[in-house]
Structures are given as structure tokens and as C-alpha cells.
Amino acid sequence: MAAIEHPARPLDAEEARRVRRERLERVGKWLLPLLIMVLAIWLWDRICVWNGIPKYILPRPGVVVQTLYSDAGLLFSSLLVTLKITFLSLLLAVVGGVGLAVLFAQSKWGEMSFFPFAVVLQVTPIVAIFPLINIYVDNQTAKLLLCAWIVAFFPVLSNTTLGLNSVDRNLRDLFRLNGATRWQELWHLRLPAAMPYFLGGLKIAGGLSLIGAVVAEFVAGASGQSSGLASRIIEAGYRLNAPRLFAALILISLAGIVIFLVLSLVSHLILRRWHESALKQEG
Amino acid sequence: MPDSKAAPEQPGSGGARATLLSLHGVGKVFSNGVTALSGVDMAIREGDFVSLLGPSGCGKSTALRLIAGLSTPTSGAIERPGAAGNDTVGFVFQEPTLLPWASVFDNVWLPLRLRGVPRAKAAPAVMEMLARVHLERFAAAVPRELSGGMKMRVSIARALVTKPRVLLMDEPFAALDEITRFKLNDDLLDLWQDQRFTVVFVTHSVFESVFLSTRIVVMAARPGRVFRELAVEAPFPRNETFRTSPAYAALCRRTSEVLAGAINSTTGAGHGGH
Numbered sequence: 001m002a003a004i005e006h007p008a009r010p011l012d013a014e015e016a017r018r019v020r021r022e023r024l025e026r027v028g029k030w031l032l033p034l035l036i037m038v039l040a041i042w043l044w045d046r047i048c049v050w051n052g053i054p055k056y057i058l059p060r061p062g063v064v065v066q067t068l069y070s071d072a073g074l075l076f077s078s079l080l081v082t083l084k085i086t087f088l089s090l091l092l093a094v095v096g097g098v099g100l101a102v103l104f105a106q107s108k109w110g111e112m113s114f115f116p117f118a119v120v121l122q123v124t125p126i127v128a129i130f131p132l133i134n135i136y137v138d139n140q141t142a143k144l145l146l147c148a149w150i151v152a153f154f155p156v157l158s159n160t161t162l163g164l165n166s167v168d169r170n171l172r173d174l175f176r177l178n179g180a181t182r183w184q185e186l187w188h189l190r191l192p193a194a195m196p197y198f199l200g201g202l203k204i205a206g207g208l209s210l211i212g213a214v215v216a217e218f219v220a221g222a223s224g225q226s227s228g229l230a231s232r233i234i235e236a237g238y239r240l241n242a243p244r245l246f247a248a249l250i251l252i253s254l255a256g257i258v259i260f261l262v263l264s265l266v267s268h269l270i271l272r273r274w275h276e277s278a279l280k281q282e283g
Numbered sequence: 284m285p286d287s288k289a290a291p292e293q294p295g296s297g298g299a300r301a302t303l304l305s306l307h308g309v310g311k312v313f314s315n316g317v318t319a320l321s322g323v324d325m326a327i328r329e330g331d332f333v334s335l336l337g338p339s340g341c342g343k344s345t346a347l348r349l350i351a352g353l354s355t356p357t358s359g360a361i362e363r364p365g366a367a368g369n370d371t372v373g374f375v376f377q378e379p380t381l382l383p384w385a386s387v388f389d390n391v392w393l394p395l396r397l398r399g400v401p402r403a404k405a406a407p408a409v410m411e412m413l414a415r416v417h418l419e420r421f422a423a424a425v426p427r428e429l430s431g432g433m434k435m436r437v438s439i440a441r442a443l444v445t446k447p448r449v450l451l452m453d454e455p456f457a458a459l460d461e462i463t464r465f466k467l468n469d470d471l472l473d474l475w476q477d478q479r480f481t482v483v484f485v486t487h488s489v490f491e492s493v494f495l496s497t498r499i500v501v502m503a504a505r506p507g508r509v510f511r512e513l514a515v516e517a518p519f520p521r522n523e524t525f526r527t528s529p530a531y532a533a534l535c536r537r538t539s540e541v542l543a544g545a546i547n548s549t550t551g552a553g554h555g556g557h
Binding site: 168178179192195274275 | 353380
């Protein structure tokens with residue numbers, strides 16, 4: 001709905017203050033972090049220069065950018081490997097998490113019996129489980145995928161389970177009154193009701209699957225012939241190639257940020273019409 | 284006006300009408316030991332507008348759930364000679380209880396959809412129902428874009444889209460402001476007169492029950508039971524003129540007295556509670 005505007009009417013002091021504050025906040029939201037970031041990078045550069053720190057200990061930001069450019073072929077092909085593991089494991093986390101949640105929702109007994117196993121998988125540090133996976137699984141990609149999946153699937157599972165179970169009681173009665181089958185109730189009621197919860201879990205899982213992919217490669221790296229960003233970092237660490245190490249780090253965090261933003265956008269687009277979390281604050 | 288334990292004949296009913304539903308000595312005891320209902324006898328006939336009126340805790344909502352088949356009685360029996368199963372029952376909850384992600388059209392379509400009616404085939408019935416509740420222009424809106432009163436209209440349209448013979452309503456207008464409530468009362472009576480379904484209406488408002496009903500079942504609490512049945516012998520159509528008439532005021536006073544009696548019969552008997 002279009003707001004009714006009264007351009008001729010002067011605002012009172014309080015409203016004018018409010019408008020000014022809102023405008024400032026809108027600009028500041030972007031400008032402030034940017035400014036701090038630039039300042040931090042400048043400070044980083046100055047510290048290197050003032051203290052004459054050699055570039056194999058702490059490279060200047062310019063050198064890192066240069067490395068990002070000169071090692072682009074190597075770094076980006078590694079990024080691709082890491083991203084492939086990340087997305088595959090995220091996909092598996094979604095399929096596995098939602099699938100298990102649906103099973104749990106269909107059977108209270110199933111949930112009671114198997115949920116503890118999911119918790120055990122979640123709370124045991126993946127680094128500690130990895131040696132076992134290393135023994136049992138041969139294929140390098142499968143190893144990494146399994147690791148990243150274990151890390152990422154739990155938030156999807158637990159959030160979706162919560163969502164499937166938090167359906168309005170009256171709506172369930174309504175479905176019963178209309179003779180809905182289990183399948184109809186799941187499809188028309190429980191799954192849509194679980195959507196906001198699932199998307200919340202997905203946002204967490206997106207970040208976790210990247211972490212899982214990197215950590216898994218780190219642990220596997222010592223024994224493997226992998227070539228993701230994690231092995232670039234290990235390699236660069238051994239060779240005291242700090243500029244490349246920094247460049248790889250930057251790529252990883254950029255990838256994480258992009259994943260988060262994309263998933264936030266997806267979530268917003270799906271929920272914007274009906275869910276409170278996606279509504280703009282009014283008035 | 285007469286009020287009696289036995290269900291009185293309705294004005295203008297033209298003799299005996301088929302009994303749609305009857306409760307015989309119905310009791311409900313919950314697993315936590317609370318007796319929600321005890322020995323309830325009630326007969327609901329075709330075309331009735333029956334209000335269940337009583338203080339909170341008198342089991343009127345439980346009675347409605349039993350009638351709907353959402354719950355089964357601990358003792359006694361519910362007979363549905365005029366109705367075969369749930370298919371003829373529409374239910375309106377205290378909250379609009381809409382699917383927040385679905386459009387108004389899809390919400391009203393839902394009961395038909397669950398019966399396997401595809402969208403195109405359901406569309407005429409859905410649009411007709413929406414027109415009846417004056418929401419045809421809002422078919423594409425989602426619930427959060429509607430006011431409380433409009434949401435309740437959607438809920439009523441959804442309950443009536445399957446053309447049920449019985450409409451069960453559980454304090455549907457309790458959360459609405461008075462102006463909206465009056466308007467919805469008027470519209471509900473229009474619908475009822477037009478389509479001749481039967482209504483069982485749970486409320487705690489004397490004024491609402493008198494305005495709407497042909498018959499009021501006053502209930503008492505602890506244990507929930509029927510205290511008295513009252514016939515409301517005022518002609519239809521009822522409208523603003525009726526709402527401001529001395530006859531309406533007298534009926535309300537009479538009903539209030541009976542309700543007061545029902546509440547008094549509770550106090551002292553109850554331990555626990557409030």
C-alpha cells in the first residue's frame with residue numbers, strides 16, 4: 001500500500017529527528033563497516049612497514065592481492081574443489097536432514113529411537129572421528145563428503161523436526177475433520193509450516209558445510225592427494241608462503257559470505273509473503 | 284416466554300423437523316481426572332441455530348469437539364441420524380486458523396482439495412463462497428494482508444465450502460471488536476437463512492447468543508452439564524432494529540438471569556479451579 005504523503009505539512013521536532021536518524025542509520029549500515037574495514041587494512045599495511053616485518057611472516061595487503069592475482073589459476077581451481085565438496089555435502093545434508101525429519105514426524109517412536117544417534121554424531125568433534133572414516137572409506141571425495149555431511153546435516157534435521165512438530169493444533173484438527181490422509185497432512189500442512197524452521201537450519205548448514213569441507217581436507221590433507229583450498233593452506237604453511245596462505249584464507253571467507261548471502265536471499269524470497277521474519281517493519 | 288428442560292418447538296418451524304444430532308447422557312473425563320462433561324442430553328434438529336452458553340470451564344468447547352467427532356465421549360452416546368460421518372460438518376475455530384502461506388482462495392479451496400477436487404473444478408464453489416462473505420476481491424491475498432474480521436470471514440467460507448449440513452463454531456467472534464462482531468453476526472444470520480444449514484455456536488456472550496439463536500443451551504461448570512434450555516422466540520430476519528428493541532433487551536435480561544443461576548450453581552461446589 002502506498003503511504004499517503006503530505007509534503008506541505010512540516011514535521012514536528014520529534015518526527016524530524018526520527019526521519020534524520022533513520023536516514024543516518026541507512027547510510028551508516030553500509031558505510032561504517034566499510035570504513036572500519038579500510039582502516040583495518042591500512043593499519044595492517046602500516047604495521048608491516050613500520051616494523052619492517054618480512055613478507056613470509058606477515059605480508060602487506062597489497063602483496064596478498066598480488067598473490068591472489070598471480071596464483072589465480074592454482075587458487076581458483078582449489079576453490080572449485082572445496083566448493084564442490086561444500087555444495088554436495090550441503091545437498092546431502094538437506095536430503096538427509098529433511099528425509100530423517102519427515103520420518104521422525106511420521107513416527108514418534110522413530111524419533112525417540114534415532115534422534116540420540118544424530119545428537120551423538122553432532123557433538124563428537126569431526127576431527128576425532130576422521131581417523132575412523134579414513135580407515136573405512138577409500139575414496140578421497142567420499143571421505144570429505146561424509147565429514148562435511150556429518151557437520152552440516154544436524155541443524156537441518158533438528159530445525160526441520162522442530163518445524164514439522166510445531167503445527168497449529170487447530171489446523172491439525174481441521175485436516176482431521178476433512179478426512180486428510182497422513183500424506184496430505186504432511187504435504188499441505190506440516191512441510192509448509194516447517195519451511196521457516198528448515199530455512200533457518202539451512203542457513204546454518206551452509207556455513208557448516210564449508211567449514212566441514214575445509215576441516216575434512218585439513219585432516220585428510222596429511223595423507224591425501226587432495227587439492228582443495230585447505231591443502232593449499234597447509235602447503236603454503238610448510239613453505240612459509242604467507243601471501244598465498246592469506247589469499248586462500250580470503251577466498252574461503254568470501255565463499256562463506258557468499259553462501260550465507262545467497263541462502264539468506266533464498267529464505268527471504270520464499271518467506272516474504274507470509275512469514276513474520278521476512279516482513280519489513282512498518283511505521 | 285417458555286423455557287423448559289425439554290427442547291421446545293421452534294417458532295415457525297412448521298412441525299417436527301428431522302433430528303440431526305442427539306447427545307444421550309454424554310460424559311467426558313480427561314486422563315488427568317478432570318470431568319469436563321457429565322450427563323449431557325441435547326438434541327439438535329435440522330435448521331436449528333443452537334448456542335451453547337456458559338462460563339469458562341463448563342465444557343461447551345468439549346461438547347463441540349465431541350459433536351464434531353474430534354473426540355470421543357467417555358460415557359453416553361452421540362447419534363447422528365441425519366449426518367453420515369464428518370463429511371457434513373464444518374468447523375470454525377476461535378482463531379481464524381488459516382494457512383498463512385496460502386492465498387485466500389487456496390485456504391477456502393483446502394477442504395475440497397483434501398477431498399481430491401482439483402483447483403479448476405473447485406473454483407466456482409470457492410468463488411461463490413468468497414462472494415457470500417464479501418471477499419471475492421481478496422482471493423489472491425494472503426492472510427496477513429487481511430484484518431481480523433476478514434480472516435474470520437475466510438474461515439467461515441472455508442467451513443461452508445463443502446456445503447455441510449452442520450456448522451460448528453467455537454467462540455468464533457470472541458477476539459473481534461464489537462463493530463466487526465455485529466457485522467459478522469448479521470452476515471452469519473444472512474448466510475444461515477439463505478443456506479439453511481444447522482449451527483451449533485459456542486459463546487460466552489449473552490447478547491450474541493440471544494441475537495443469533497433459535498435456542499440457547501445454558502451450561503454450568505464443575506462438572507460441565509446442561510443447566511437449562513431457552514427458546515429465543517423472536518422472528519427472523521433479525522437486524523439492527525432487533526438489536527435495539529426492548530424485546531431483545533428483555534430476552535437478554537432473561538438469559539442473563541438463567542446464566543447467573545448456572546454460575547451460582549457452580550460456586551461452592553468447586554474445589555480447586557480459581
